[in-house]
Each structure stands twice: as structure tokens, then as C-alpha cells.
Amino acid sequence: MALAKLGVVVLDCPDPGALAGFYAEVLGGTVEGDGKGDWVDLTVPGGQAMAFQRAEGHTAPQWPRADSNGQQFHLDLTVADLDAAQEGVLKLGARLLDAGEPSRTWRVYADPAGHPFCLCAG
Known part of the structure; x- marks a missing residue:
């Protein structure tokens, strides 16, 4: 329980x-x-x-870092179209942190306050 x-x-x-x-x-x-x-x-x-x-x-987390100012958690957000979602979050003020390889199904961003989050193809 x-x-x-x-x-x-x-x-x-x-x-x-x-x-x-x-x-x-x-x-x-x-x-x-x-x-x-x-x-x-x-x-x-x-x-x-x-x-x-x-x-x-407030001090925004740093990504990727393992020390005390590093990422403490992140949000995974599932999207139908990774490219369209990326365009949308960037227009809203997000910042791309890691696009990865073209075949990778997720990308890492920072929200306007610096918290890391991922858009994940779903």
C-alpha cells in the first residue's frame, strides 16, 4: 500500500x-x-x-551537470510531431539544449526559467 x-x-x-x-x-x-x-x-x-x-x-539548473547546480529533475512531454512541437516551444521562449542525432526520438530544452524538459516522440 x-x-x-x-x-x-x-x-x-x-x-x-x-x-x-x-x-x-x-x-x-x-x-x-x-x-x-x-x-x-x-x-x-x-x-x-x-x-x-x-x-x-532563483538560479536555473545547469544541464548537463552533476554538481549541486545541475539538473535535479526534468519533465518528459510526449508529442505527436517532434519538429512541430520544437517549433512551438521555441516560439514560446524555450531554449534548445540538446538536439541529439537526427534519428533520436527525443530532444532536450530549457523552459524560460531554465528548467530542463524533453520533447519525446510518442
């Missing part, structure tokens, strides 16, 4: 409203509230809830 149930994935960032807006565009979710506070929720229909918390002095 499990001891707990995952409630929400929370990302620390300098601007919760802006980062929630980025992920709402990527995942098709709805930002709850006005997006101006220190905590912003994102509801994703049929998906895992996310939240974004203001962290003063």
Missing part, C-alpha cells in the same frame, strides 16, 4: 505567472487565478497538476 499520492509537481521560478503561462501553452492547461502571486496553479485536463512558486534569487 502506498503511503502517499502525488498531489502536484511544483517548479520554483522567478515569475510564477509567466512560467505557468508557458506550460499552459505547451500542455493546453488553464492557469488558475490572476497569475500575479507567489504561487500559481496550472490545471491540465487529464494530466498531472502543476504549480509554480516564486523563489527569490
Whole structure:
């Protein structure tokens, strides 16, 4: 028997409203509230809830690094068309970190606050 149930994935960032807006565009979710506070929720229909918390002095993770400023986790986002999804996230402010070989079925990006995420062909 499990001891707990995952409630929400929370990302620390300098601007919760802006980062929630980025992920709402990527995942098709709805930002709850006005997006101006220190905590912003994102509801994703049929998906895992996310939240974004203001962290003063936020330092973006560095990818790939194994020390204390390195990646601590990342999100894998499944997409139908890898090239189209890449074009979309780049227009929204993501940054390509690792395109890999042309035959590879995933690519690594940083969101506008620097958190790494992967687009994975599905």
C-alpha cells in the first residue's frame, strides 16, 4: 500500500505567472487565478497538476551537470510531431539544449526559467 499520492509537481521560478503561462501553452492547461502571486496553479485536463512558486534569487539548473547546480529533475512531454512541437516551444521562449542525432526520438530544452524538459516522440 502506498503511503502517499502525488498531489502536484511544483517548479520554483522567478515569475510564477509567466512560467505557468508557458506550460499552459505547451500542455493546453488553464492557469488558475490572476497569475500575479507567489504561487500559481496550472490545471491540465487529464494530466498531472502543476504549480509554480516564486523563489527569490532563483538560479536555473545547469544541464548537463552533476554538481549541486545541475539538473535535479526534468519533465518528459510526449508529442505527436517532434519538429512541430520544437517549433512551438521555441516560439514560446524555450531554449534548445540538446538536439541529439537526427534519428533520436527525443530532444532536450530549457523552459524560460531554465528548467530542463524533453520533447519525446510518442
